[in-house]
Amino acid sequence: MSTLLALDGVSKQYGSLMAVDGVTLGIERGARHALIGPNGAGKSTLFGLIAGTSATTAGTIALAGEDITRRSDSWRARVGVAKTFQHSSLFLSLSVADNIALAAQRLTGHGLRIRTRAAHCPGVAEEVERCLALVGLADRPQVRVSALSHGERRQLEVAVALATRPRLLLLDEPTAGMSAAESGRFVGLVESLPPDVTVLLIEHDLDVVFRLADRISVLHLGKLLADGTPEQVRADEVVQQAYLGSGAARELFLTSPGSP
Amino acid sequence: MAAPVSAGTRLQPQPLDPPARLRWYGVVVVALAFVPFVAPADVAATATRILALALLAVSLDLLVGVGGMPSLGQAAPFGVGVYAAGLTARELTPFAPVQVLVAVAAGALLSALLGWLVVRSRGTYLLMLSLALAELVHTLAGKWDALTGGTNGLVGVPALTFAPGGEPVRLAGLVYWWVLAVAVVGFLVVVVVSRSAFGRSLRGIRDNEARMSSLGYSTFRVKYTAFVISGAVAGLAGALWMAQTRFASPEDLGFHVSAFALLAVVIGGRGSLWGAVLGAALVGVIRDEFGPQLGGRGPLLLGIAFIAAVYLLPHGFAGLRLRRARTQGHP
Ligand SMILES: Nc1ncnc2c1ncn2[C@@H]1O[C@H](COP(=O)(O)OP(=O)(O)O)[C@@H](O)[C@H]1O
Numbered sequence: 001m002s003t004l005l006a007l008d009g010v011s012k013q014y015g016s017l018m019a020v021d022g023v024t025l026g027i028e029r030g031a032r033h034a035l036i037g038p039n040g041a042g043k044s045t046l047f048g049l050i051a052g053t054s055a056t057t058a059g060t061i062a063l064a065g066e067d068i069t070r071r072s073d074s075w076r077a078r079v080g081v082a083k084t085f086q087h088s089s090l091f092l093s094l095s096v097a098d099n100i101a102l103a104a105q106r107l108t109g110h111g112l113r114i115r116t117r118a119a120h121c122p123g124v125a126e127e128v129e130r131c132l133a134l135v136g137l138a139d140r141p142q143v144r145v146s147a148l149s150h151g152e153r154r155q156l157e158v159a160v161a162l163a164t165r166p167r168l169l170l171l172d173e174p175t176a177g178m179s180a181a182e183s184g185r186f187v188g189l190v191e192s193l194p195p196d197v198t199v200l201l202i203e204h205d206l207d208v209v210f211r212l213a214d215r216i217s218v219l220h221l222g223k224l225l226a227d228g229t230p231e232q233v234r235a236d237e238v239v240q241q242a243y244l245g246s247g248a249a250r251e252l253f254l255t256s257p258g259s260p
Numbered sequence: 261m262a263a264p265v266s267a268g269t270r271l272q273p274q275p276l277d278p279p280a281r282l283r284w285y286g287v288v289v290v291a292l293a294f295v296p297f298v299a300p301a302d303v304a305a306t307a308t309r310i311l312a313l314a315l316l317a318v319s320l321d322l323l324v325g326v327g328g329m330p331s332l333g334q335a336a337p338f339g340v341g342v343y344a345a346g347l348t349a350r351e352l353t354p355f356a357p358v359q360v361l362v363a364v365a366a367g368a369l370l371s372a373l374l375g376w377l378v379v380r381s382r383g384t385y386l387l388m389l390s391l392a393l394a395e396l397v398h399t400l401a402g403k404w405d406a407l408t409g410g411t412n413g414l415v416g417v418p419a420l421t422f423a424p425g426g427e428p429v430r431l432a433g434l435v436y437w438w439v440l441a442v443a444v445v446g447f448l449v450v451v452v453v454s455r456s457a458f459g460r461s462l463r464g465i466r467d468n469e470a471r472m473s474s475l476g477y478s479t480f481r482v483k484y485t486a487f488v489i490s491g492a493v494a495g496l497a498g499a500l501w502m503a504q505t506r507f508a509s510p511e512d513l514g515f516h517v518s519a520f521a522l523l524a525v526v527i528g529g530r531g532s533l534w535g536a537v538l539g540a541a542l543v544g545v546i547r548d549e550f551g552p553q554l555g556g557r558g559p560l561l562l563g564i565a566f567i568a569a570v571y572l573l574p575h576g577f578a579g580l581r582l583r584r585a586r587t588q589g590h591p
């Protein structure tokens with residue numbers, strides 16, 4: 001297996017706060033890699049650095065051996081990096097189908113076509129249908145996003161990311177706000193992704209993490225605390241001392257009360 | 261028609277299916293074509309000017325309503341179109357299609373220059389920047405005597421002709437039909453742009469520009485293209501204005517033209533192109549018909565109309581249909 005994404009000393013500083021502090025980490029091609037840690041650990045910030053929505057203050061990021069540290073988010077999206085947002089970021093006045101179509105038509109190269117009617121973009125309708133079926137929204141293509149429930153928006157968020165046909169899929173707490181059934185469907189969806197798609201997943205639900213992940217990294221106060229197979233991480237002494245030893249075995253993985 | 265409505269679809273404004281929409285457009289155009297038969301010449305002349313302003317409002321709606329770019333500088337490409345058409349008629353040929361083409365090119369070119377800056381800003385900044393640049397062009401038109409005739413305006417513009425070297429067209433009704441035909445073409449161009457894949461991208465940017473960028477779009481390219489198209493259509497509207505007035509003054513580039521267009525868009529309902537046409541008709545009638553009777557307090561009345569529109573009709577005329585659809589449970 002080769003490394004798809006290589007982070008080297010990646011840091012993000014907000015004023016005096018080191019939100020991400022010198023993270024060095026390799027993500028294997030085709031991995032199902034979970035990133036866990038308490039709220040405020042810097043997980044979402046690290047995702048932003050990888051997707052290019054915010055700039056690193058130190059360190060380098062390489063994708064398939066190429067340094068992409070200074071590349072824009074749209075450039076990274078075009079080479080196959082897709083991210084879902086912890087707080088859904090969708091097109092609220094558009095229909096569910098149009099949300100996915102925006103991702104799909106960028107890929108088919110129709111995004112700037114004036115003489116192609118939106119309703120008749122070759123290849124786009126099929127892609128929309130495929131992604132809707134994958135996340136279980138097949139019966140609601142014409143509904144306006146602002147009329148969707150929170151859980152449905154989470155599913156649509158995943159569908160939009162899938163429609164970009166990513167090589168590296170970053171999922172930021174995808175199941176937060178989903179019902180148990182929706183969450184179960186989501187696990188099936190990730191399991192059904194082609195094996196060459198690399199998935200990096202922030203997830204608080206331990207069941208989801210241990211069902212999906214073949215590798216787990218633990219982030220704490222911006223620093224990488226541990227990285228290894230699920231068994232290794234569970235047995236890790238530092239993780240044990242920091243969390244498991246204190247008697248609050250699950251605290252590491254849980255949303256702390258009162259935080260978003 | 262009465263398909264069962266599920267909970268999710270009820271909130272959705274159901275657009276007319278394309279044939280029905282086209283039929284409506286056809287009915288409206290035919291009705292408008294009858295104006296010269298039933299109205300005296302001066303009314304036809306006013307109607308001609310309102311058609312030009314309606315097209316201006318539609319061009320602005322592409323920016324404001326579809327693209328989420330609140331420009332207060334639409335007078336710039338419009339006024340440049342007015343001058344370009346007038347100069348073409350006086351110096352080159354009064355053959356009407358040539359004026360139109362030159363005005364379209366001039367509007368597009370000016371917007372390509374200004375848009376390079378304007379499109380980089382957002383919200384209130386975009387509003388202020390577009391206004392400042394339009395005022396700059398306005399001032400320039402007043403100073404550049406040799407080209408524009410300065411504050412005296414551009415005079416001596418011949419009546420248009422329908423054939424190269426043909427008879428000058430002086431009948432108000434004929435000018436009106438020409439302007440109506442071209443305005444319909446301009447309107448349809450904006451409709452096509454708005455319903456294209458590109459138009460969808462533009463709506464995506466209006467809703468959530470950051471997300472569009474993280475989907476791999478160059479949002480600058482999309483917005484810049486929209487700005488240039490909008491400027492081209494505004495230039496076309498300028499040529500139609502010149503077809504009737506045969507006179508250009510720096511005031512055609514002034515703030516009140518931009519404000520008029522924005523007001524029409526807001527009253528009509530942002531993003532619904534036919535709403536902009538209705539808004540322009542209403543604002544135009546208030547300004548031209550009631551304004552003089554109010555002894556210069558026309559702008560005050562328009563200001564009140566604006567505030568009323570913002571509070572009472574947050575989605576403009578277009579929203580009326582939507583609200584009715586919601587309360588009735590089906591569109
Ligand atoms: N834009 C920002 N400006 C300042 N501080 C920020 C910003 N974004 C995140 N932070 C801070 O960085 C830390 C990490 O946040 P985040 O990455 O969202 O954590 P997580 O996703 O692990 O819960 C938090 O303390 C948060 O307050």
Ligand SMILES: [Mg+2]
Nearest residue numbers: 043044045086
């Ligand atoms: Mg987070």
